[in-house]
Amino acid sequence: MTVPRITPDTDTLRRLPKAVLHDHLDGGLRPATLVELADTIGHTLPTTDPDELAAWYVEAAGSGDLVRYIATFEHTLAVMQTREGLLRTAEEYVLDLAADGVVYGEVRYAPELMTKGGLTLSEVVEAVQEGLAAGMAGAAAAGTPVRVGTLLCGMRMFDRTREVADMVVAFRDAGVVGFDIAGAEDGFPAADHLDAFEHLRRESVPFTIHAGEAHGLPSIHQAVQLCGAQRIGHGVRITEDIVDGELGRLAGWVRDRRIALEMCPTSNLQTGAAGSIATHPVTALKDLGFRVTLNTDNRLVSGTTMTREMSLLVEQAGWTVEDLRAVTVNAVKSAFLPFDERNALLRDMVLPGYDSVR
């Protein structure tokens, strides 16, 4: 029997089980929650209308510059300096993932950016874990279970990465599954933080590094070969090491060692790392056999969801359900979870969901 090739509609896409590895907690608040929390602390927003605020983000973050993109986070971070703010944003984060059909997510944030209200790094992590647990309980009760692991980010412009790495080790049995460094890539090399990465390697803790977004191959080379990242945040500029389908040494290493690329198409359009969905390297890299994963990066700031990213690729880059299944399987394979738990996720949640739309 030949399998009919369907063009999935948005409802079908929303129901597909998804896995997201690259999504920032402070980039994904609900606009209405941001308005409400800002009001309670007297923080001034560009507008207090939730719809206008959502539109403002997409506009303000779409300047084509990573540094200006990051600057829009001042408002979300302003309301994430208290235990109450963290509990609420973390709980809603999980519920929103569940509503988007996500069955496994890795949320990331930089605890050092959330201490202005007097919380310690530990207190920040504890509050977020508590909020995430409440969200997971709520999603399970609603019949849409989702598991969320946490990545703690160190900021590459500052000097607290080793301290944050210590936090990852301290909370590794409490839901923190890995580490990342974030912030302005250009001018702030990952190798400046070797101390943190070496510590994590000694402790057998996995990590990813934002690289190959605002800076090119040298940044990816450092992340993979000097620091030892198991995954790369974005990595779009690995294409600079591919000429007419021929892979250079570094691109070959990334593909052959199955180093996952956490690709975020809409975010890349906003920061200028890619020109259009149709020409975004995610499609070519998938076709070349890289371990490509699909991600949102910042749902509020980029005005997106996993369902929307999938829709865009289906509509503008010719992706099929098979392609969506492949990148979801890739994400689960590269999740910072134990092997048996990844297999169980695939067997029990992901594969049955894709089989049902064939």
Ligand SMILES: [Zn+2]
């Ligand atoms: Zn990111």
